[in-house]
Amino acid sequence: MSKTNAKNESSREKSVAEEGPFGKYNPPIDVSFVRAVDDDMSTNILPKTPGETVENNRWLDSYSENLGINVTYDWTVKGGYADDTYKQKMNLTLSSGDLPDVIKVDATTLKQLAQSGEIEDLTEVWNEYASDFAKETYAGEGDSVLNSAKVDGKLMAIPEMDSSLESAQYIWIRKDWLDKLGLDAPTTMQELLKISEAFTTGDPDGNGEDDTYGLALTKDFYSGWGGSEGFFAGYHAYPNIWVEKDGKLQYGSVQPEVKTALSALADMYKKGEIDKEFGIKEGSIVAEMVASGKVGIDFGEQWNPMYPLISNYNNDENANWISYPLVSIDDEQAKVPLKFRTQLYYAVRKGFDYPEVPVKMANQFLETNWGEDSEFGYYYMPQEIDNVGVWKFSPVTPHQATKNLDVFNAIEEARKNGTQSELEGEAKVVNDNVEGFLAGDKVQWGWEKIYGIEGAFKKMQGYQENGLLLYDSFVGAPTETMVEKRATLEKMEKEVFIKIIMGEAPIDDFDKFVEDYYKLGGENITKEVNDWKDSL
The missing domain is CATH 3.40.190.10 (Periplasmic binding protein-like II)
Structure with a gap:
C-alpha cells in the first residue's frame, strides 16, 4: 500500500x-x-x-x-x-x-x-x-x-x-529639494519633468557640483522601488500587466502608449536626469545613491520609506521624502496599475x-x-x-486586500475624533509608531511617511475614491505558451526598453519589439489568456 x-x-x-x-x-x-x-x-x-x-x-x-x-x-x-x-x-x-x-x-x-x-x-x-x-x-x-x-x-x-493594492506606486519626492529650488509639488507630468530637470541641474544638495539625478531607476525596471510603472502610467501606458481593450485582454507592454513614455525616458536620460549606468545597476547599488542624497524622485510602493528612503534620512535629517499621487501628461487622469499579488x-x-x-x-x-x-x-x-x-x-495565512488602508482609515478617523487612545489591534500598533516619531523617536520615521496625516495611504484614499485603480486583468496560472516562452519574452522586453532609454537603440525599435513579441509566442499567449477569460 x-x-x-x-x-x-x-x-x-x-x-x-x-x-x-x-x-x-x-x-x-x-x-x-x-x-x-x-x-x-x-x-x-x-x-x-x-x-x-x-x-x-x-x-x-x-x-x-x-x-x-x-x-x-x-x-x-x-x-x-x-x-x-x-x-x-x-x-x-x-x-x-x-x-x-x-x-x-x-x-x-x-x-x-x-x-x-x-x-x-x-x-x-x-x-x-x-x-x-x-x-x-x-x-x-x-x-x-x-x-x-x-x-x-x-x-x-x-x-x-x-493585497494587490500594495503594488500601487506613488511619486516619492524630496520636498526639501522642492523648497530649496522654489518648486511646487507636481500636478501634471510636464511639471514633474521640470522638477526632474531642476533636481539634475539646480544643485539641490548645495555642494556646488553636478552630481545629482532627477529620477531613480534600476536594471530591474519593473520594481517596487526605483520602478517605472508609475511613470508609464502618466502616459496612459501600463506595461507588465494585462489590460482590457476592445473587449479582449491585451498585454500592456505592446500598446502604442508605451512608445511615447519610452521616448520621454530616453529624453531624460540624454539630459543626464537618469544615472548613465542604471541599466546594469542592482537596486542595492541605486539604494546607496539614494542614501548619499544623490536622487530626488522615486516611483515606488508605500513601503519605500522603510527601504531605501530612510537611509537617506538617517544620513541627513533634512531629507524630507513625501509621497504624491501619479500625474498625467494630459487632461485624462493617470490610472494606477496594480500587479496581481496572490x-x-x-x-x-x-x-x-x-x-x-x-x-x-x-x-x-x-x-x-x-x-x-x-x-x-x-x-x-x-x-x-x-x-x-x-x-x-500559522500554515494558512490569507490577508485582507485593504488591510493597510483600513488601518489608515481607522487612525484618520480617530485623529479627527480625538479617540486615538481607543484604537485597538493593528491600528493601535501603527498609530503608536507614528506618534512615537512625532514625539522624537527617529527610528519610526518611515511609519509617519506611510500612515501620517499626509502619508502614502492618504493618496491611496484618493486613488480609490476617484476610481483610478487598474487591476491586472489576467490572474490565472501561466498558460502553456507562457511556461515555454515568457522568460525569453520578458528578457527581450527589458533589454529593448532599456536600450531605447539609453540611446543604444532608436525609438522605432519599439515597433520591431511588438512584431517580435507576437511572432515569438505573444500571439499564442494572447489567445490562451483570452481563452482563460472565456472559461470563467
Missing part, C-alpha cells in the same frame, strides 16, 4: 464536526502540511518567542483548541516558498505521489495537479464552509482572487490572498476526508486577526516582543 493510500485508510474512522464555518472536529483530526521556514522566522520570530517552535506554537494550539485540527508537517525546509530549495523538495514530493493532506503550491503547480487529477475540487467546499467575513475578504478584489485558483472553471485551491494556493490531495480544512483555517486566521473579536496583539504582531510577525506560525 502506498503512503497516499495509507493516509486514506487512516482517515476512514471519520471525525464528526459541528456545523458551520468554525465547526470543531470531534475527535480531533491530524492534518499534514509542508512548509518553508524563512530567515525572519529563524532569526527574528523564534528567538523572541521562547518555548515556541515551528511545530508547537500559539497558532497550532489555536487550531487544535478551536477547530479540533492538529497540524503536522511532513517536512520543512529553510528559505521562502519561492526559493529553489522549497521548489526542489516540492518536486520530489510530487514525483513520489506522497502528497500531504494540504499542500501549498504556486499557480503553475496548482494547474498541473488539477489537470492530473491529484487534488480535490473545492468549489462546493468554499460555498458551504467559508465564513461571511472570509467571503467578504476574498471579494476585496472582486472575483480575481478566487478566479486565480480556478482550472477549467473549478475552484481547485484556496488562495493565500495577498501567488500561493492551498490545495487538498485527492481522497482526503476533510477537504474543508483549509477553508476553516482561513476563516479562523482572518477572524482572529481582523474580525470583531480580534486578538491581533497576540496572534499577529505582539507589541511586547517588538511587533514580530508571529502570524507566520
